[in-house]
Amino acid sequence: MFKLRSILGTNGLKKDEIVTILDTADTFKEISTRPIKKVPTLRGRTIINLFFEPSTRTRTSFEIAGKRLSADVINISGSTSSTVKGENLIDTAQNLEAMNPDILVIRHSQSGAAEMISRCIQCPVINAGDGFHEHPTQALLDLQTIRETKGSLEGLKVAIVGDIAHSRVVRSNIYAMKAMGMEVRLVGPPTMIPVEIQKLGVSVDYYLEKAIQDVDVIMMLRIQTERQNRYLLSSLREYSNLFCLTSKILEKAKDDVLIIHPGPVNRGVEIALDVMESERSLILNQVTNGVAVRMALMYLLLGGSDDSVN
Amino acid sequence: MTSVVFDAKDISRAITRISHEILERNKGANNLALIGIRTRGVTLAQRIRVKINEIENTEIDFGILDITLYRDDIASGKQNPLVEKTSIPFPLEGKQVVLIDDVLFTGRTIRAAIDALIDFGRPSTVQLGVLIDRGHRELPIRPDYVGKNIPTSKNNRVRVRMSEDDGIDEVHIIDPSTAKNS
Numbered sequence: 001m002f003k004l005r006s007i008l009g010t011n012g013l014k015k016d017e018i019v020t021i022l023d024t025a026d027t028f029k030e031i032s033t034r035p036i037k038k039v040p041t042l043r044g045r046t047i048i049n050l051f052f053e054p055s056t057r058t059r060t061s062f063e064i065a066g067k068r069l070s071a072d073v074i075n076i077s078g079s080t081s082s083t084v085k086g087e088n089l090i091d092t093a094q095n096l097e098a099m100n101p102d103i104l105v106i107r108h109s110q111s112g113a114a115e116m117i118s119r120c121i122q123c124p125v126i127n128a129g130d131g132f133h134e135h136p137t138q139a140l141l142d143l144q145t146i147r148e149t150k151g152s153l154e155g156l157k158v159a160i161v162g163d164i165a166h167s168r169v170v171r172s173n174i175y176a177m178k179a180m181g182m183e184v185r186l187v188g189p190p191t192m193i194p195v196e197i198q199k200l201g202v203s204v205d206y207y208l209e210k211a212i213q214d215v216d217v218i219m220m221l222r223i224q225t226e227r228q229n230r231y232l233l234s235s236l237r238e239y240s241n242l243f244c245l246t247s248k249i250l251e252k253a254k255d256d257v258l259i260i261h262p263g264p265v266n267r268g269v270e271i272a273l274d275v276m277e278s279e280r281s282l283i284l285n286q287v288t289n290g291v292a293v294r295m296a297l298m299y300l301l302l303g304g305s306d307d308s309v310n
Numbered sequence: 311m312t313s314v315v316f317d318a319k320d321i322s323r324a325i326t327r328i329s330h331e332i333l334e335r336n337k338g339a340n341n342l343a344l345i346g347i348r349t350r351g352v353t354l355a356q357r358i359r360v361k362i363n364e365i366e367n368t369e370i371d372f373g374i375l376d377i378t379l380y381r382d383d384i385a386s387g388k389q390n391p392l393v394e395k396t397s398i399p400f401p402l403e404g405k406q407v408v409l410i411d412d413v414l415f416t417g418r419t420i421r422a423a424i425d426a427l428i429d430f431g432r433p434s435t436v437q438l439g440v441l442i443d444r445g446h447r448e449l450p451i452r453p454d455y456v457g458k459n460i461p462t463s464k465n466n467r468v469r470v471r472m473s474e475d476d477g478i479d480e481v482h483i484i485d486p487s488t489a490k491n492s
Contacts, residue, residue, distance in 0.1 A: 020392070027376070027393045036429045039379040069379075299379075299393070 002300045006118045006125040009134035010176040018179055022144050024296035025289065031068055032291055042071035045102040045302060050092070051128070052078035052108045057263055057287060058128050058137070062105050065294035071102070089113060090120050097121040102302055106130075111168075124301045126294075132166050137297065138262050139172035141290040143180065145282050146217055148289070149258055153180040159205075159212050161187040161243060162221025162270055163232070165194045169221065169262045174200050187211040188243065191232040208243050212253045220245055220261045220271045236269055246272040250280075258282055311488040315460055316481035318473075321441065324457030325354070328439050329361035331455050335437070336406050343371035343405040343433070347423050348394055350412035351375075353472040354441055358410060371405065373398035380422035402431030408455070412470040414440040417451035442481055444468050 002020050010018075031039055047066040051059050059075065066073035076096075078084075083092060089108070096104060103124050106114050111131030118125040129135040147153050158177060164170050164186045177184050184202040186193055193204055205211035212218055223239060233239050245259065259271075259281045267273055275281060316324075336342050339362055346355030352374050359372055376394045409423055420438060427436060439455035444462040460483070462468060467484040471477075 024393055027395045030395060030397070031379075034430065039429070040425070041379040041381075 002303070004301065006114075006127075007136050007297055007301070008115045008118060008125065008127045010136045010139050010172045010179070011134065013136075013176065013179055015179050015181075018140070018143065018176060021140055021293065021296050021300065022147060024300060025140070025144050025292040026148070028295040028299070029289065029292040031295070032288070038068050038070055040070045041299060042066070042069040042102075042302060045069075045071040046100065047071045047073045047103045047105065047298065048096055048101045049073065049075045049105045049128075050081070050096065050107070051076070052081075052083070052106075052113075053129065055107060055128070057290065058107065061287070061290040062126075062128060062137075062294050065291050065298060066103075068291070069295055069298055071298065074101075089117065093117045093121050097123050103298060126297060126301070129168055131168065132171075133168050134172045134175075135168040135262075136172045136176075137290065137294055138169050139176040140297075141286055141293040142169075142173055142219065142260055142262070143176055144289045144293055145260060145286045146258060148285070149282065150216065153177075153182055155181060155183070156217060157183045157185065157215040158217040158219060159185045159187050159215040160219045160221065161208060161211070161245070163192040163223055164188050164197065164221075165192050165232075166224055167221050173219065174202055178202075185211055185215065189233065189239065208245070209249050209252055212245075212249070212257070214254070215257060216254065217258045217260060218245065218253065220259065222262070222264060222266055223269055225266070240269050244268070244270055244272060245275050247274050247278070250275060256280075260286055263287070311485045312482050314480050315483050316442070316458055318479035320458070321479045321481070324441060325357050325361055328455045328457060329358050329365060332358070332408055332437075332439065333362060333365060335454070336408075339366045339368050339370050341404060341406050341434070343373065343400065343402070343407045345373040345375050345398065345407055345409050345423075345427070347409060347411040347419065348374065348376045349475060350441075350470050350472055351410045353474045354412060354439075355410035356474075358439070371400040373400070375409075375423055375426055377419055377422040377426055380426045382418060382422070396426070398427075398430050402427070402433045405433045406435045406437070407433040408437045408439050410439045412441050412472075413468050414438070414443045414451075414453055414456075415446055415468070417447045417449035420451050421449050441470055442468055 049059055049062050063073045101123055105126045105128050107128040108130050111133035113130045114125055114127035127136055160170055174184055178201050185205055186202055187205045261283050344355045344359050346352030374397045376396045378391050378393045437454040440453045441457040443453055443456045443459045446464050469482045471480050473479050
């Protein structure tokens with residue numbers, strides 16, 4: 001059964017834990033289609049979203065997930081918190097914990113921030129993205145989206161294309177996909193692929209057209225112009241010429257290949273408009289599933305009893 | 311100690327009688343909807359649906375309810391049960407809904423089921439059918455259709471086994487004071 005106290009990353013998650021999360025998420029998805037999109041499960045619980053980085057999708061998704069389970073959700077963003085007065089992260093977390101939340105969701109630009117906080121407080125922590133390290137809920141919603149369409153995950157081949165070095169989404173996906181018995185191929189310019197990444201059990205390719213020919217899923221990553229990528233690329237246009245997923249390149253791929261993207265999308269840079277809007281693209285399904293996956297995690301972390309009903 | 315209190319024939323007769331009672335009380339199958347409560351309640355509801363179809367030669371609306379998310383003991387500190395899908399693929403407005411469950415005990419499951427149902431719409435009536443009523447209610451809830459009333463002590467366990475789920479139709483009472491297995 002599910003015994004995790006916090007979700008800091010997918011590194012170390014076991015296959016049966018991932019399956020439990022995905023199965024639970026599958027059933028929670030139905031709640032969002034009801035006329036009354038709310039169940040009373042976490043009534044009286046408090047969830048704090050502490051976001052030190054900009055986010056639309058993830059923050060809204062966590063907020064909606066908590067509210068659909070009837071929890072009280074409080075959002076704090078970096079620019080409105082006491083950190084601007086110089087309070088350090090641990091003090092902030094301990095002060096928030098003193099108000100007895102039941103889950104603390106944290107996004108921070110420093111790798112390891114979520115884990116550090118989880119060591120300083122008792123309340124369960126969900127990592128909503130920490131630096132270049134992990135973004136576990138994104139990987140889980142990616143898996144749910146793939147499983148929903150393909151039926152199962154075991155043995156599927158995935159190509160992940162883009163800035164591998166600076167992507168927390170990639171790291172979380174590698175751990176989760178390997179745990180589920182999937183084959184992962186990383187694709188991008190050599191400057192964006194960390195040396196020795198193969199030690200995680202993945203293969204590396206530098207040519208998009210060749211790399212996607214036999215895969216079941218293509219995951220495109222955003223070129224993160226706000227990070228230090230300007231040193232890694234000679235120009236965005238060159239990157240786009242070599243690594244943009246266009247319908248012409250897709251002709252080389254399997255007919256039933258799925259395209260996913262963690263968002264936000266730079267239209268025309270890493271993915272062409274018509275590809276993004278084609279029926280093989282599941283980008284908006286990912287967003288829908290994100291709510292269900294986060295509801296599932298909140299439910300599973302705040303465990304109840306299973307021995308009293310007859 | 312385990313004893314069988316209701317066998318396959320008893321269960322079959324009870325389902326036939328309950329089906330007739332449902333039709334009699336609701337004056338036919340118009341507007342009738344059966345909703346089974348997971349897991350054995352769904353199996354029972356399926357059998358009642360088939361029986362009603364045989365009697366009236368008409369298909370009635372059918373739904374499945376998982377009440378886990380509406381339980382009042384979710385926060386009590388142990389492991390959450392797995393949630394399964396709820397499916398009510400028809401509008402509840404104006405329906406005469408019969409909730410079906412296997413065992414009626416404290417009434418808390420039915421409380422949760424009614425709450426869940428009301429979130430889906432406003433049925434004109436909600437009735438309750440159970441295979442076994444074992445007493446010990448903790449809430450003011452009463453069944454409309456009962457397969458059998460079985461007096462139990464509060465720490466007994468009543469287990470309904472259905473051939474679709476368990477390979478055999480029977481109802482056991484397990485007395486944990488005389489046997490370790492459950």
